[in-house]
Amino acid sequence: MVELWGSGAEPLEPEDPPQIGSIPLAGRLGAGGMGRVYLGVREGQYVAVKQLLSSVVGEDEDFRRRFGHELDNLARLPTEATAPLLASDRAANPPWFATAYIPGLTLREAIALHGGPLPAHALWLLLREAAAGLASVHALGMVHRDLKPSNIMLTLDGLTLIDFGIARAAEQSQLTRTGMVVGTPAYMAPEQASGTKRRLSGATDVFALGSVLAYAACGQPPFGDESGHGVLYRIIHEEPDLEPLRELEPDLAGLVAACLDKDPEGRPTAVELLEHAARKGPFAEPLWPTAITQRLTERTAFAARVQAIDVPTFPLTGGKPETAPDTGPVPVPVSAPVSVAEARPERPERPHRRRRVLLAVLPVVVIAGGTTLAIQHLPYTSSPRAEARTTQPTQPTSVTAAAIPAASTAGVSPSGAASPPAQPPAPGAAGGKGDNQGPGGTGGSPTSVAGGAGGGTQNGSGGPGGGAGAGGAGASHPSGGGTSTAPVTSAPPASGTYRYRNGNNNKCVTQVFGASDFGDCSDASARWTVKGRSDGSFKLSNQQSGQCLYSNGLHQAVFVGDCAQDLGRIWRTGSGGSLRSDLGGGCLDLGMSSGLVTSTCAGDASQRWTRQT
Template sequence: MLELTGSGAEPLEADDPRRIGPIPLAGRLGAGGMGRVYLGVQDGRYVAVKQLLSSVVGEDADFVRRFGHELDNLARLPAGATTPLLASDRTARPPWFATAYVPGITLREAVDLHGGPLPARALWLLLKEAAAGLAQVHALDMVHRDLKPSNVMLTSDGLTLIDFGIARAAEQSQLTRTGMVVGTPAYMAPEQASGKKGQSGATDVFALGSVLAYAASGQPPFGDESGHGVLYRIVHEEPDLEPLRELDADLAELVGTCLAKDPEDRPTAAQLLERASRRGPFTTPLWPDAISGRLFERAAFAADVQDVDVPTLPLAGTKPEPEAVPAPEPVVAEPRTEQPKRRPERRRTRVLLAVFPVVVVAGGTTLAIQYLPHTGSPQAGPAGSPPASVSAPANPSAPAQAPSSAGPSGTPSPSASPSGDPAQAASATPQPPAASGGPGNTPAPGPNPGPATGNGGGSGGPSTSTSTGSGGGKTTAAPPPAPAPPPPASGTHRYRNGDNGDCITQVYGSSDHGSCSDGSARWTVRGRGDGSFKLVNEQSGACLYSNGLGQAVFVGDCAQDIGRIWRTGPDGSLRSDLGGGCLDLPMAGGLNTSRCAGEASQRWSPV
């Protein structure tokens, strides 16, 4: 087993794979809402292998396409900007990619390890190294979009920025987590929080200013919560730079320009690099003693690459050769004495575990799953569709009916009768629901079905017919699903909640509920050919979008489709195509999507 001391990795857990693609794994470097990062060995070097979570990738083909595009962008980045991309498989389920292992620690870890704010000299070095990486990226018209302390890696010879490009793919897909719009709220720029302007290199410069303020105080300059409060302060209030001002007034002034509300008022990454370079030279050790000691351990581990001993499963379809069984000894009769014939003694073949020793190795099951197609429980059908019914014989010992006895329409054919009597088989055929006589209830074409006895017993709606065949089984004909309601009329509406009377509003990059007279409560319906639609806020021009079932609902760029597509439910709900959840009022602020249950809090009436 590979010795992990000094690596920063934890031992693999029972549900972790032992190999991803061709790369054997030795430990787990980290985990988050998007995926897990493992320590592996490839071509005589340590690598960091990031595997996305299959539970959140699902079958989102659009995400896989965008993820592949971002991997292409990552491959374009120069070596000095970030860790190089070494291998990937965008078609795997789940997808993964591997970069060079960085023998360092995150800025968040460094501040904790140091026990407080970093000294001014280290802050200028942090600015210089980060600006150098961003300047190379911005020169290629690319943007990081999620610069934060956990994406800044300090090393013994400088600094490395990680997770370029992947943040964009995550933002545009169902992988976006609650509290994330196009990055982490505490480090977002005003244009990200409001969704009113496009993003550029100035967006990263604002985030870098917030990262420096964090390194100088242990707190981001606008607060570290993920709710609407921090977004409001980012857009409207001034940052708290007092701790940084006490350390270095010149640096505090420069960081203040990075945190300007207007992107045009911020310096470029190249200008920051030039300004910070004047504070050099920066001699080793570059970082405070406690941080440098940990970095020395990481560097020593990376310099001594060990082999990972991972068992390999036999190829599918191959069978082990059985052990040869010795031939039985011949039976020899003794002279003058008639002996009964002796049956040859049977030799037992050895148990299967001896032939398949790999089965006994821990983690073999997980390793096998790694190479099998991902499967899951059957997906629920569309909202409003009836569940499939299954008939079972009343007598558990009775044999199951063969599937071939069903006709093309799903009803039993005459030959399905156990007695062979076609009339008896016909009597077991489910009858169509009887018409109630009310408006809109038209009996199905065909012969008169006669009276049908339903469970409801009333005449106000369609009934369900039930009959019993000779086998004692019961077959139930479910009523046809109700047609999907039409989308709301085109135009601009306010959407009033059936529980508290509030309307859907927008608070910067998030949705909320409040007074229907609020200026952000007006939403324009942008219809689509299949009856679905987008809801565009009249004030900001951004679209209401869901992050998936059980997640918060935000407002963002209408150019994307993921999460932006809504449909009306038969109960007046607004249902998202992403996860099938209904727009709902959570216990806390904002809005989310939850399982559709016909509750008043899920009913939204256009007014």
């Protein structure tokens, strides 16, 4: 067995394959709405293997063709900009590809680890490194299109941009062929947020880089951190909030403001940004703050000692043998622009690096005439456990509202019409039998969120309730028979302030800026006040910030924001100690490596939250 300490990977789960193609796997690096990412070993080095979900690819030959085209583009990218493509099999079912493993942290992870915004010297370094990577990409006539903190990987010797291509393949395939565009709202450029068919350029990435720098300096994106209509309206019509950055580093604030110009023609190029940042050097080692450097050192030490993985002597993944992997097109050496090479000095050869990435179809945005914005949310993040239990592709959820949205508690139907959330079966309903005939569920503890409601196991039949709860419910898989797929709802928790501890990793719900996270239960942001409502639902207000936990829909990330609104902020206690959102009906679940999401309620330990004082 491979020792994974320091890698950032988790052990393989029972449903994970032992190998993909000819690459044996050691652990799971993450999972998202479009695929899973594994840690493997190929030719004596660690690699990150990305395997798309069968439910995403399906019979969509157009997607396969465009996916193959994006792999060709990935092979063209310079190694100083991203993790190099090492192998792929676009004809496999499902397709996969492997890149070098990056021993790093995403910018989002690094800021959370540091405990706040980065210091001025680290911000200039972030600008220099990111601008250098973008300059190399733009020189090839390519655009990233989805630059954001989770797609920027810090390393001991700089940073690497990740997640090229997959979202573009989805954007241009049958999944989103109606003039919509892919991107993350808080980091979109106005030309993306407006949904116009204007061709995107390198200026689009420069705008996103400005938003990323503001996030790293101020703790939140310059137009807000929610994923709805409000942030899109502000991106198009309002000026960014850069006051904290102006106080910290006025020169950098001026550059960021230029990056955030509404007119693409008014923004500096990546090369110009690189030249500005290079003048702030030299940047002495260690490049990043102490806590970040320590974690990066662990990652690098792991990458340096490649361990052997036992390769199975017979196929374990089922079905016909996989086709032999191809190595893709031979990368064509491309000379970087002279200004890029001059501005950033030659760096020593990097160790093999991990590319940790959420493969995702992200929120999709389009203007539908007048001032009305329509947002189609496709699944873009989920926990490994959530992905494992999903047997059917999730249908998109459309949300239509005015440019300045009004608060609402209504659920949303796939057709875009608002409708009340589905009501769960009454407590005490008989548990149906699950899809794998497992044992019956046991009752929750008296201190659980559900107040002791019993719940069936993921694959088992409903068992007797415990504590103050009622009889267990069967599995929530669409294929499971017996009861409704909605989770059993228990009595709301008593008013008070609590910590919510997860049954999978014993971490507690915390707040990191405008996002939810899981962390040390002793953290000051781990205490949440229950604000009960007359219908038995409640809001969870963070005692430290006064902001409320809110869902952005099923299979979406969970954020923290203004308690005055209701949309997504209404929660109910569910079976097995779960917290169920009225928006989409999903249960609060662990994210990939940080953050929380809402996933299909299935009674997993990762969805069990024990309430503690």
